[in-house]
Amino acid sequence: MTGQTPIRPDRAETSGRKAGFVGLGNMGWPMAHNLVEAGFELVVHDASAELAARFAAEHPGARAATGAASFGGLPVVVTMLPNGAIVRDVVLEWDGGIASALEPGAIVLDMSSSNPSDTVALGAALDGRGVRVVDAPVSGGVPRATTGELSIMVGGADEDVATVQPELRLMGDVARQYRTGALGSGHVMKALNNFVAAATYCATAEALVVGKTFGLDTGVIADTLNTSTGRSFVSDVVFGDNVVTGKYATGFQLGLLAKDVHIAADVAASLGVSAPITALTDERWAESLSRIDGTADHSAAHQAWSEVDLTRD
Numbered sequence: 001m002t003g004q005t006p007i008r009p010d011r012a013e014t015s016g017r018k019a020g021f022v023g024l025g026n027m028g029w030p031m032a033h034n035l036v037e038a039g040f041e042l043v044v045h046d047a048s049a050e051l052a053a054r055f056a057a058e059h060p061g062a063r064a065a066t067g068a069a070s071f072g073g074l075p076v077v078v079t080m081l082p083n084g085a086i087v088r089d090v091v092l093e094w095d096g097g098i099a100s101a102l103e104p105g106a107i108v109l110d111m112s113s114s115n116p117s118d119t120v121a122l123g124a125a126l127d128g129r130g131v132r133v134v135d136a137p138v139s140g141g142v143p144r145a146t147t148g149e150l151s152i153m154v155g156g157a158d159e160d161v162a163t164v165q166p167e168l169r170l171m172g173d174v175a176r177q178y179r180t181g182a183l184g185s186g187h188v189m190k191a192l193n194n195f196v197a198a199a200t201y202c203a204t205a206e207a208l209v210v211g212k213t214f215g216l217d218t219g220v221i222a223d224t225l226n227t228s229t230g231r232s233f234v235s236d237v238v239f240g241d242n243v244v245t246g247k248y249a250t251g252f253q254l255g256l257l258a259k260d261v262h263i264a265a266d267v268a269a270s271l272g273v274s275a276p277i278t279a280l281t282d283e284r285w286a287e288s289l290s291r292i293d294g295t296a297d298h299s300a301a302h303q304a305w306s307e308v309d310l311t312r313d
């Protein structure tokens with residue numbers, strides 16, 4: 001779905017609609033908030049019971065789950081979690097598994113950054129119960145999660161994707177919704193997108209290190225890139241707004257980006273595709289993850305590769 005005018009569901013279409021939402025982190029909280037604001041009645045859960053209770057207290061249309069049974073009868077459960085292993089645990093294991101409370105025809109809408117093989121395996125595990133899975137990872141960070149303008153890459157059966165359109169159109173912009181194919185394809189696309197961003201980060205960081213070592217001001221380097229052919233989201237927002245300013249506050253964790261790059265490298269390897277840049281980018285981000293805590297902002301990754309200070313002089 002590209003090139004279309006952004007369309008929000010009519011409130012009459014969403015008021016009183018019920019759903020579950022699992023994962024209330026930096027991205028999940030504003031995404032769930034947008035659903036409640038549109039009239040959804042949510043059952044929410046997070047690894048932090050305190051966080052789920054606070055969300056419910058601040059949103060009269062939501063209640064915190066007391067266990068897997070709290071999701072009983074819901075037509076859709078959204079997951080926004082760090083990886084596919086955690087999604088599987090919540091859906092199949094936690095308190096007997098959320099899936100055990102769902103009725104045939106219910107849909108698990110996984111908006112996490114999961115490994116596509118995990119997603120396909122989850123779909124197979126739920127198929128016998130009549131529960132469906134749609135993978136719909138997102139891009140756009142906290143700002144677009146807040147405004148409900150996320151880019152969403154959607155994989156799954158056509159009828160299932162159609163069923164979850166009210167949820168998707170409240171959390172993302174339909175002009176930025178991309179139908180990628182069968183189940184798991186959304187996660188492949190998300191990993192590839194983040195690989196390209198991560199590779200661009202590597203190149204931009206090297207350019208700043210070389211320039212700074214030569215004697216250039218990193219602010220001048222960033223400004224030049226951002227008005228020239230080297231411009232990208234990475235050079236503009238990640239480096240221009242965060243690295244050279246020393247803010248390091250994009251809101252996206254280093255560990256999550258390293259994970260997505262590794263997924264992209266795994267997919268390339270499993271397909272037998274020659275992808276040396278993917279492999280090298282995976283190597284670089286694994287190196288940064290071995291030296292910097294994974295919860296650090298991803299914009300700080302260059303600190304693991306070079307001791308050159310990239311803040312503006």
